[in-house]
Amino acid sequence: MNVQPSQTVKGKDRYKSGVMEYRKMGYWEPDYEPKDTDVIACFRVTPQDGVDPIEASAAVAGESSTATWTVVWTDRLTATEKYRAKCYRVDPVPGTEGQYFAYIAYDLDLFEPGSISNLTASIIGNVFGFKPLKALRLEDMRLPLAYVKTFQGPATGIVVERERLDKFGRPLLGATVKPKLGLSGRNYGRVVYEALKGGLDFTKDDENINSQPFMHWRERFLYCMEAVAKAEAATGEIKGTYLNVTAATMEDMYERAEFAKELGSCIVMIDLVIGYTAIQSMAKWARRNDMILHLHRAGHSTYTRQKAHGVSFRVIAKWMRLAGVDHIHAGTVVGKLEGDPATTRGYYDICREDFNPMRLEHGVFFDQPWASLNKLMPVASGGIHAGQMHQLLDLLGEDVVLQFGGGTIGHPAGIAAGATANRVALEAMIFARNAGRDYVNEGPTILAEAARSCTPLRQALDVWGDVTFNYASTDQLDFVPTPSVAG
Amino acid sequence: MRVTQGCFSFLPDLTDDDILTQVQYALEKGWAVNLEFTDDPHPRNTYWEMWGLPMFDLHDAKGVLMELEACRKLHGDKYIRLSAFDSSHGWESVRISFLVNRPPHEDGFRLERIAGPGRTQRYEIRGYGLDRPEGARYR
Numbered sequence: 001m002n003v004q005p006s007q008t009v010k011g012k013d014r015y016k017s018g019v020m021e022y023r024k025m026g027y028w029e030p031d032y033e034p035k036d037t038d039v040i041a042c043f044r045v046t047p048q049d050g051v052d053p054i055e056a057s058a059a060v061a062g063e064s065s066t067a068t069w070t071v072v073w074t075d076r077l078t079a080t081e082k083y084r085a086k087c088y089r090v091d092p093v094p095g096t097e098g099q100y101f102a103y104i105a106y107d108l109d110l111f112e113p114g115s116i117s118n119l120t121a122s123i124i125g126n127v128f129g130f131k132p133l134k135a136l137r138l139e140d141m142r143l144p145l146a147y148v149k150t151f152q153g154p155a156t157g158i159v160v161e162r163e164r165l166d167k168f169g170r171p172l173l174g175a176t177v178k179p180k181l182g183l184s185g186r187n188y189g190r191v192v193y194e195a196l197k198g199g200l201d202f203t204k205d206d207e208n209i210n211s212q213p214f215m216h217w218r219e220r221f222l223y224c225m226e227a228v229a230k231a232e233a234a235t236g237e238i239k240g241t242y243l244n245v246t247a248a249t250m251e252d253m254y255e256r257a258e259f260a261k262e263l264g265s266c267i268v269m270i271d272l273v274i275g276y277t278a279i280q281s282m283a284k285w286a287r288r289n290d291m292i293l294h295l296h297r298a299g300h301s302t303y304t305r306q307k308a309h310g311v312s313f314r315v316i317a318k319w320m321r322l323a324g325v326d327h328i329h330a331g332t333v334v335g336k337l338e339g340d341p342a343t344t345r346g347y348y349d350i351c352r353e354d355f356n357p358m359r360l361e362h363g364v365f366f367d368q369p370w371a372s373l374n375k376l377m378p379v380a381s382g383g384i385h386a387g388q389m390h391q392l393l394d395l396l397g398e399d400v401v402l403q404f405g406g407g408t409i410g411h412p413a414g415i416a417a418g419a420t421a422n423r424v425a426l427e428a429m430i431f432a433r434n435a436g437r438d439y440v441n442e443g444p445t446i447l448a449e450a451a452r453s454c455t456p457l458r459q460a461l462d463v464w465g466d467v468t469f470n471y472a473s474t475d476q477l478d479f480v481p482t483p484s485v486a487g
Numbered sequence: 488m489r490v491t492q493g494c495f496s497f498l499p500d501l502t503d504d505d506i507l508t509q510v511q512y513a514l515e516k517g518w519a520v521n522l523e524f525t526d527d528p529h530p531r532n533t534y535w536e537m538w539g540l541p542m543f544d545l546h547d548a549k550g551v552l553m554e555l556e557a558c559r560k561l562h563g564d565k566y567i568r569l570s571a572f573d574s575s576h577g578w579e580s581v582r583i584s585f586l587v588n589r590p591p592h593e594d595g596f597r598l599e600r601i602a603g604p605g606r607t608q609r610y611e612i613r614g615y616g617l618d619r620p621e622g623a624r625y626r
Contacts, residue, residue, distance in 0.1 A: 159580050166530065168570070169494040169583030199497055222606055229610035233598040236490035238530045263607065354577050372577065423497045431495060434583075435508035453499060 004054050006030060019070050022058035026081065027067065032088040034105040040142040041123055042365045043102045044093065046135040046308055054090055056132055057102035061087040063127040065106060082107050094478050099308065101139065101365075113150035116276040116323050124311060135309035141318060142366035149371050151322040155286035155293050157374025158352065158399050161326060164266065164292070165201065165238045170430045171398055172201045173422055174242075176381065176405035180206035185219030189227040191415055195408055196231030196239040198419025204403065205244035207271045207298035217247075217256055225263040242269035242294040242327075250278060254285065261289050269294035269327075272316075276323060283324025294379070295325035307475055314343075314363060317350045321376045328376055333395045335383035341395055342477055351376040352399055360479035377401060385464040386425040386457060390443025393429050402426070412463060417456035424454045488595030490528050493568060493585035503552055506569065506587055510548040513571035518582050519543045520551050521570050524562040526590070526624040529614055538562075541572055555587060564590050564625045590625035 008014075008026040022028070034040055041064075047056035059067075065085035066075070089103040112118035128136050162168055177183070177191045192203045203224075211217035224241045231239045245256035245268045253270070260268050268291055270282050279295065286293040303310035313330075320328050330347045331339035339347075346362035352375045356368040380396055381403035392402055404422050411418025428450035433439045439446060451458035495501060501509075513520055520542050523535035538558045545551060551569075558567055567588035570581045594615040601609040616624035 159578060163580055166492065166533070166584075168581045169585070199491065218606075222608075226608065226610070229612070230598055232530055233596040233610075233612045234488070236488075236528050236530055236596060237492050264610065375577075420497065427495050427497045431498060431505070431509070434512035435505075436512070450498070454497075 004028070004030065015071055015073055015076055017071060017073075021055055022062040022067060023055050025058075025062060025067060025071070026084050027061040027065075027087055028054055028058040029086040029088055032086045032105060034088065035107075037108045037144045037146045038105040038142075039108065039111065039119070039123075039144060039147060040366060041104050041106070042139045042141070043104065044135075044137040044139050044308065045090075045100045045102045045133060046098060047100075048132050048134050051132045053092075053100045053102075054087075057087045057090045057100060057104070059130060059132060060102055060127055060136065061085040061104045063130050064104070064122050064125065065110060083110060085110070096478065108144060108146060111147065113147075114152070114280075116280060116319050120276060120319070128309075137307065137309050138311045138315050140312060140363070140365035141315055142368060143318060143322070145369045145371050148322065148369065148373060151373065152280075152283060152287060152324045153321060153373030154326045154376050155283050155291065155324050155374075156326045158326075158377050159375070161292055161377060164290075165240070167201060167238070169398070170426055171393070171396070172377075172401045173199065173419075173426060174202035174204055174379070174381075174401050174403040175200055175408040175419070176204045176206050176403060177209075178206075178405050178409050180209060181212070182214050185215050185223040188215060188220055189223030191409060192224050192241050193227035193231055194415035195419045196228065196241070197234045198408075198416030199235075199423030200239075200408065200419045201237075202240050202242060202267070202401065202403075204242040204294070205269060207244070207246075207273075207296040209244050210246055218259065221256070221259055221263055221265075225260075225265060228265070238266070240265065240267045240292070242267050244269045244271070244296075245282075246271045246274055250281060253278065253282065257282070257285060257289070257291070261291060265291075267292040267294055269296060270325075271296050271298040273299045276319070279320070279323045279325065286326070287324070292326045293324070294327040295320060295329070297329045305475055312363070312475075314346055314350055317347050317376075318368070321351060321370070321373060326374075326377060327379050327401060329381055330378035332380040332382055332384050332392070334388050334391050335380065340476055343475060344395070348378050348396065348400070351378045352397075361477065363477050363479075375399070379403060381405065383467075385467060386422050386460045387444075387447065387465040387467070389425040389429045389447065390439050393426075393433065394440045398430075407460070407464060410463075411456065412459050413456055418460065420454065421456040421460035424450055424457045425460075488593050490566065490586070490589070490593060490595075492528065492530070494583055495585045500589070501585070501587065503555075506555070507548050507552060509583070509585070510551045510569070510571075513583060514546055514548055514551075516571070516573070516582070517575075518571035518573045520545070521572060522551075522554060522558050522567060522587075523570070524558060524565045524567045524588075526565045526616060526621060527614055528566050529596070529612060535566075535568065538567075559588055563588060566590065592625065594625070 085106045091101045093099040243260045304313040331344040379401040385407035408418035432446045522538035525535040569587045570584035573582040599611040
């Protein structure tokens with residue numbers, strides 16, 4: 001679609017007072033070749049009826065960098081050409097009328113080093129409310145190596161987390177304490193103890209457990225850490241519980257995190273809704289205090305789920321790896337929450353690889369180097385159970401936390417039995433995979449064999465064996481892999 | 488009490504044939520297999536005694552089993568773990584680790600509670616066996 005050549009007006013005419021089309025102001029530069037140090041964004045642009053897609057895309061470049069609605073003479077006091085974001089490519093979205101992928105390059109000097117807030121204030125700032133657009137979605141970003149290097153990255157990372165926990169070769173197992181609201185501290189700790197003693201590695205506060213009338217935060221922390229210590233003694237294994245330190249102010253969060261540390265917790269948790277600056281502050285705190293930092297992506301679906309407007313979760317995952325959290329909820333594919341296999345695979349790769357090649361069939365629009373930044377552990381949570389273990393291992397791999405909340409606590413023989421069922425299912429599946437069995441197809445057989453010597457697993461399979469959540473995904477990919485001719 | 492460290496502690500104890508399949512997997516990945524033993528299985532005891540160096544140049548799973556047999560002859564009353572180390576960039580750590588021997592009787596751990604300020608308590612986990620000297624704990 002790069003048919004329209006640059007229409008940038010040059011010389012003094014460019015700065016005549018009045019309103020000028022964005023493409024004439026230098027925001028549409030089809031011949032521009034992005035530099036290795038440029039930040040690149042790919043937007044899905046839906047122009048209002050009658051608005052030219054190139055002009056709309058140039059406007060996105062303008063409004064997310066230097067432009068305002070009219071020409072200003074003060075531009076001439078600056079190196080404007082450098083600071084102007086440049087839209088250099090606009091492609092129609094395959095199979096979708098009226099939507100376009102706009103590729104926009106931003107000079108590195110537009111951004112403060114190591115600040116997600118600054119990056120996002122430009123890229124998803126004013127521009128998302130711009131009237132000539134019906135909708136706008138940030139699909140992906142290429143963060144240049146030079147910018148990646150200005151961020152701390154995950155405080156602990158997958159490898160060091162495994163070393164600290166002394167757990168290798170299998171996904172980690174967790175469960176969110178349920179019911180998520182209403183338990184007293186003492187009752188809450190009971191769930192933690194049973195689940196950890198039964199075989200889980202972690203339990204987790206839910207996103208909205210902070211400090212409410214039914215359980216103030218210190219009660220929860222004290223009882224939970226007693227449960228962790230007792231479960232460690234009962235099993236000889238390191239255990240943890242994600243203590244949610246999300247609070248109204250940074251001071252409150254630091255106070256809660258410090259208390260968790262004093263009590264010997266190896267992990268704390270925060271919610272995405274605390275904001276990018278608070279997340280980065282907590283990531284630095286976690287690095288300073290030998291703490292693993294779990295992020296619950298509370299709130300993300302308000303802007304990630306709809307295809308035409310918002311921010312893709314793959315971009316949030318990139319920001320969070322830069323920001324420095326150690327765990328992020330990234331979808332289950334087979335569970336109760338949004339996510340098709342290919343898109344979810346894209347998210348997982350962003351979390352765990354040192355280099356992401358462009359892979360449109362996974363929704364990844366750019367090559368992305370990670371410059372040896374720590375790896376971020378994805379967390380699969382929401383409507384998964386032991387009967388899906390072969391699928392989970394196949395789709396999500398080994399470096400993931402599998403969280404079975406209902407699938408642990410809802411077990412007919414109790415929480416510890418639920419935990420044991422999950423752990424046995426997992427170990428049996430890992431063993432079978434390593435031993436060379438076709439575990440994906442033989443999954444149900446492998447589970448049935450393991451259940452022969454494990455009553456809790458047999459009960460779990462009886463209750464949940466057939467539960468599935470088969471709904472079409474709202475956020476599906478635009479690109480399908482081209483079948484290879486030889487294939 | 489059963490220490491549940493490692494990848495397969497919730498399965499019935501692995502037979503030597505079972506262990507062979509997992510060693511084969513590790514060797515095919517290019518990882519170096521390593522044997523370690525201890526009679527102090529505290530969860531934070533990182534450094535178990537090494538049974539020689541990691542077997543960087545051993546590519547035959549049966550050879551690893553022979554080493555394990557030799558290790559068991561001397562340390563059969565202790566915990567022995569088999570791990571595999573991946574030296575590739577970005578990992579450079581253990582990839583899999585599981586127990587391949589347990590003492591005939593597992594003592595377990597005592598949880599000590601030390602009162603702290605307010606309602607806080609400090610917890611200490613102590614292996615019951617630790618009252619006896621190293622080497623004589625599970626005899």
